[in-house]
Amino acid sequence: MTGEARRALVTGAGQGIGAAIVRRLVADGCAVTAIDRDGAALDRLAEETGARPLLLDLTDQRAIAGALADAPAFAVVVNNAGIDQHAFFTDTTPEDWRRLLAINLEAVFAITHVTLPAMRAAGAGRIVMIASEAGRLGSRGGAVYAAAKAGVIGFARSIARENADRGITANVVAPGPVDTPLLRAAVNARGERLLHAMEAAPLMGRLGTPEEVAAAVGFLASEGAAFVTGEVLGVSGGMGCGA
Ligand SMILES: NC(=O)c1ccc[n+]([C@@H]2O[C@H](COP(=O)([O-])OP(=O)(O)OC[C@H]3O[C@@H](n4cnc5c(N)ncnc54)[C@H](O)[C@@H]3O)[C@@H](O)[C@H]2O)c1
Numbered sequence: 001m002t003g004e005a006r007r008a009l010v011t012g013a014g015q016g017i018g019a020a021i022v023r024r025l026v027a028d029g030c031a032v033t034a035i036d037r038d039g040a041a042l043d044r045l046a047e048e049t050g051a052r053p054l055l056l057d058l059t060d061q062r063a064i065a066g067a068l069a070d071a072p073a074f075a076v077v078v079n080n081a082g083i084d085q086h087a088f089f090t091d092t093t094p095e096d097w098r099r100l101l102a103i104n105l106e107a108v109f110a111i112t113h114v115t116l117p118a119m120r121a122a123g124a125g126r127i128v129m130i131a132s133e134a135g136r137l138g139s140r141g142g143a144v145y146a147a148a149k150a151g152v153i154g155f156a157r158s159i160a161r162e163n164a165d166r167g168i169t170a171n172v173v174a175p176g177p178v179d180t181p182l183l184r185a186a187v188n189a190r191g192e193r194l195l196h197a198m199e200a201a202p203l204m205g206r207l208g209t210p211e212e213v214a215a216a217v218g219f220l221a222s223e224g225a226a227f228v229t230g231e232v233l234g235v236s237g238g239m240g241c242g243a
Contacts, residue, residue, distance in 0.1 A: 005031040008221065009074045011058055011111060012081025013051070014041030016180030017130060020210035021078055022051050024218040030076060058107035065114050073118035073125070076221040079108045079152075080130040086186050086194065089143040097144050104148035108155060116159070120166050126221045127170040129156045130213070133236045136174060136243040149174075153232055160230035169229035171220045176236025177201060178208040202237025 008025045012018040014036035025032050026049045034051040035058065036042045042053035056063055058081050082104045085096060108129060119125035134142050135149025153172050160170040177183060177198035187195045199207055216235045219225055234240035 005029055006075035008032045008076035010078045010080060011035045014038040016182055017210045017213045018080040019045055020214035021080060021217050022049055024214035028218055059102040061110040064110045068114045073122040074115055076126045077115050078128045078217055079111055084145050086141050086190050088141055092144055100144045101148050105151045108152055119168055123167050125168040128217050128220045129172045131172045131174050133174050133176050133240045136240050157230045164229055172232040173216050174232050174234045174240055175213050176208055176239040178210060178213055180210055202239045204237030
């Protein structure tokens with residue numbers, strides 16, 4: 001393909017699934033802007049892939065608007081950044097609710113709010129949200145997380161409905177348990193039983209890899225996915241089968 005590289009934006013790009021998505025999109029020929037709050041991780045990724053690092057705390061909506069308000073249209077926007085929590089609902093606090101929603105849901109609002117107008121003006125775009133099977137199935141020990149991810153699904157489908165006539169697609173990837181620093185931190189905090197439970201949850205009886213999630217994002221971000229919108233694609237070894 002000749003001409004300018006497609007411009008892509010990926011949040012939570014410093015490690016795990018986000019870093020794999022950056023590698024995938026760079027390999028597919030995109031010029032990627034990579035957002036994270038971890039400057040050292042961003043620098044390593046930039047050196048490895050050529051992605052443009054953008055240091056931002058995604059819970060700071062003003063900072064997001066300030067950094068991206070004048071950016072030219074992105075062809076691809078991937079909302080990946082997120083945090084989880086493993087606690088029964090009765091052990092959670094209003095502060096947990098605010099903390100989890102701020103990054104898992106409100107940051108998705110802020111990124112979409114600032115990038116969608118230019119995409120609409122360009123008359124083309126691919127929006128991909130990384131939710132979770134928890135958002136479709138619920139989660140024992142993850143009610144707040146599941147609520148945020150269910151919100152992402154409803155939001156993405158609404159964006160799909162409002163923007164289909166502008167050549168813009170909005171889709172969701174719903175991973176099951178994926179072997180990333182996020183998952184390993186939870187296992188370190190809660191013990192090996194959590195790892196065994198996570199490995200047992202997918203029909204395939206194993207954890208997913210970040211690259212398997214990135215492959216799905218690569219498809220949804222591609223020109224070939226022009227007729228796919230408002231979908232939730234499980235990448236979970238069949239865990240969401242039938243949802
Ligand atoms: N790993 C899994 O098992 C799993 C399963 C389902 C869904 N997901 C989702 O996939 C996404 C990525 O998860 P992961 O496992 O790669 O996580 P991770 O913790 O390994 O990586 C997340 C990245 O996001 C960044 N980040 C977090 N909060 C931020 C903030 N406020 N501002 C800027 N950057 C921030 C972190 O610095 C980190 O680099 C998340 O939305 C997560 O909910 C993960």
